[in-house]
Amino acid sequence: MPKTTDNTLRPSFTLAEKLAQGNLSASACYQCKKCSSGCPLTFAMDLLPHQVIHLSLLGQEEKVLTSSTIWVCSACETCTTRCPNGIDIAGVLDWLKEEALKRGISVAQPEVATFHRYFLESIKAGGGRVAEATLVRRFTLFKLRRKFDINELKENMKLGWQLMKRGRMRLLGSHAPKGQAEIKEILKLIKS
Amino acid sequence: MTPMKITYYPGCSLENTAVDYAASIAGITPLLDLELEEITDWNCCGATAAHSINHELALALPARNLMTAQKMGRDVVAPCALCFNRLKVAEKALKNPEGNPLGLSYQGAIKIWDLLDYLTQETYLQVLSQKVVKPLKGLKAVGYYGCVVARPPDITDKKDYENPQNMERLLTVLGATPLDWSYKTDCCGAGLALSRPDIIDTLTQRLYERALAAGAECFVVSCQMCQANLDLTQERISKKFGKHYDLPVLYFTELIGLALGHPQVKEWLAKHLVNPLPLLQKKGLI
Ligand code: SF4
Ligand code: SF4
Ligand code: SF4
Numbered sequence: 182m183p184k185t186t187d188n189t190l191r192p193s194f195t196l197a198e199k200l201a202q203g204n205l206s207a208s209a210c211y212q213c214k215k216c217s218s219g220c221p222l223t224f225a226m227d228l229l230p231h232q233v234i235h236l237s238l239l240g241q242e243e244k245v246l247t248s249s250t251i252w253v254c255s256a257c258e259t260c261t262t263r264c265p266n267g268i269d270i271a272g273v274l275d276w277l278k279e280e281a282l283k284r285g286i287s288v289a290q291p292e293v294a295t296f297h298r299y300f301l302e303s304i305k306a307g308g309g310r311v312a313e314a315t316l317v318r319r320f321t322l323f324k325l326r327r328k329f330d331i332n333e334l335k336e337n338m339k340l341g342w343q344l345m346k347r348g349r350m351r352l353l354g355s356h357a358p359k360g361q362a363e364i365k366e367i368l369k370l371i372k373s
Numbered sequence: 374m375t376p377m378k379i380t381y382y383p384g385c386s387l388e389n390t391a392v393d394y395a396a397s398i399a400g401i402t403p404l405l406d407l408e409l410e411e412i413t414d415w416n417c418c419g420a421t422a423a424h425s426i427n428h429e430l431a432l433a434l435p436a437r438n439l440m441t442a443q444k445m446g447r448d449v450v451a452p453c454a455l456c457f458n459r460l461k462v463a464e465k466a467l468k469n470p471e472g473n474p475l476g477l478s479y480q481g482a483i484k485i486w487d488l489l490d491y492l493t494q495e496t497y498l499q500v501l502s503q504k505v506v507k508p509l510k511g512l513k514a515v516g517y518y519g520c521v522v523a524r525p526p527d528i529t530d531k532k533d534y535e536n537p538q539n540m541e542r543l544l545t546v547l548g549a550t551p552l553d554w555s556y557k558t559d560c561c562g563a564g565l566a567l568s569r570p571d572i573i574d575t576l577t578q579r580l581y582e583r584a585l586a587a588g589a590e591c592f593v594v595s596c597q598m599c600q601a602n603l604d605l606t607q608e609r610i611s612k613k614f615g616k617h618y619d620l621p622v623l624y625f626t627e628l629i630g631l632a633l634g635h636p637q638v639k640e641w642l643a644k645h646l647v648n649p650l651p652l653l654q655k656k657g658l659i
């Protein structure tokens with residue numbers, strides 16, 4: 182038999198084993214597709230939620246970890262609520278995002294991944310609370326560096342100005358919580 | 374009467390972009406003899422970002438808030454769908470009989486509420502019905518609950534998670550006309566608002582269309598993320614889809630203030646992007 186060099190055909194079951202554990206219990210899936218039927222984000226997905234579960238159980242790690250689906254899922258919890266087998270599909274998708282980053286895989290939706298990272302870094306920078314204005318500014322710069330879109334920039338500046346006029350932009354950051362030692366310990370979990 | 378005291382978890386947005394929501398909450402609670410006391414020294418719950426890419430942090434952040442709330446000894450209310458949800462996630466994890474991953478000792482004697490649920494308890498609805506001075510006659514609204522305040526029910530402990538009714542009950546008490554529609558717990562995708570605005574446009578425009586089809590003149594919301602997503606995007610979406618949408622997005626707390634005659638309602642409403650005044654003037658409510 183010729184040796185395959187196509188990684189997508191070589192199953193790896195570490196992922197499948199992980200997902201079968203605990204409350205994720207993905208192995209109970211019988212592919213009824215109820216999760217995908219109720220999902221409001223399918224129009225933006227490359228794999229449907231039930232396909233992510235299926236492929237994960239088949240050990241097709243590469244396919245699921247590099248998918249857009251895991252990032253464009255909005256975590257609305259409709260699938261998890263409705264699954265007849267009690268599978269936490271939204272939880273599986275979260276788990277896959279974290280795993281993709283851990284493995285250093287080039288993710289399909291870098292904007293989304295970066296926003297999450299910036300958000301956490303902003304909690305850290307704020308000593309435990311998010312300063313929204315600073316976060317938005319930083320993320321806007323990131324997006325501009327990737328793709329300079331003058332119209333989007335104009336829109337954003339206009340929106341920022343409208344919020345500012347209404348006193349809805351706190352420019353000097355958030356009030357940091359004072360329980361410094363304790364909160365610092367937690368914020369150590371954020372690796373920037 | 375001495376006011377009833379309750380612990381309050383405002384969350385980051387309420388000291389940033391959602392100052393209108395914060396002010397309306399601070400404005401109406403005294404009218405209901407309710408005193409809110411912030412969780413001492415609270416921190417951010419980590420929101421979508423934490424549960425997406427750092428599950429340890431996603432638990433540790435709300436758990437810290439919950440432990441402090443336990444010390445304060447009273448039930449906790451959260452005005453944000455996601456803050457509520459994350460507190461409930463932490464509660465479930467800390468109450469796990471097999472031990473919790475953080476090794477914290479949580480007895481679970483306090484209850485976690487989302488603000489809308491708290492203020493629409495039967496007793497408050499009765500108080501409200503007695504205090505209404507300006508019934509919101511003729512105001513046709515759809516209630517928009519957002520998603521994670523109800524789901525998943527194993528976490529939120531909600532019974533009517535597919536079709537909640539408390540916003541409609543409240544609107545009826547205030548004299549408005551709540552309309553039925555089937556999108557009240559659909560997702561608006563707020564977590565992607567900055568990273569994938571194109572997705573938001575699709576989801577949110579769908580909500581505008583459904584609300585209009587139901588005959589609504591405005592949305593009523595109980596979460597600042599939902600508010601921002603429906604309100605801040607309306608001009609952009611109108612342009613993109615070539616149709617002028619004009620659907621004010623009101624907080625339920627603002628409507629309570631309006632019906633109870635709170636003097637600062639106009640100041641709160643002035644912070645919105647879609648100006649609610651023309652509609653309210655037309656109805657003779659302001
Ligand atoms: S709803 Fe549950 S059982 Fe059905 S396909 Fe989705 S994950 Fe599988
Ligand atoms: S949580 Fe994600 S996958 Fe599940 S229904 Fe919502 S958007 Fe779809
Ligand atoms: S949901 Fe948002 S505002 Fe609420 S605490 Fe969490 S991060 Fe801060």
Ligand code: SF4
Pocket residue numbers: 255257454455518519520521522559560561562563564596598599600602
């Ligand atoms: S409806 Fe939108 S803002 Fe509200 S909870 Fe859901 S995603 Fe968040």
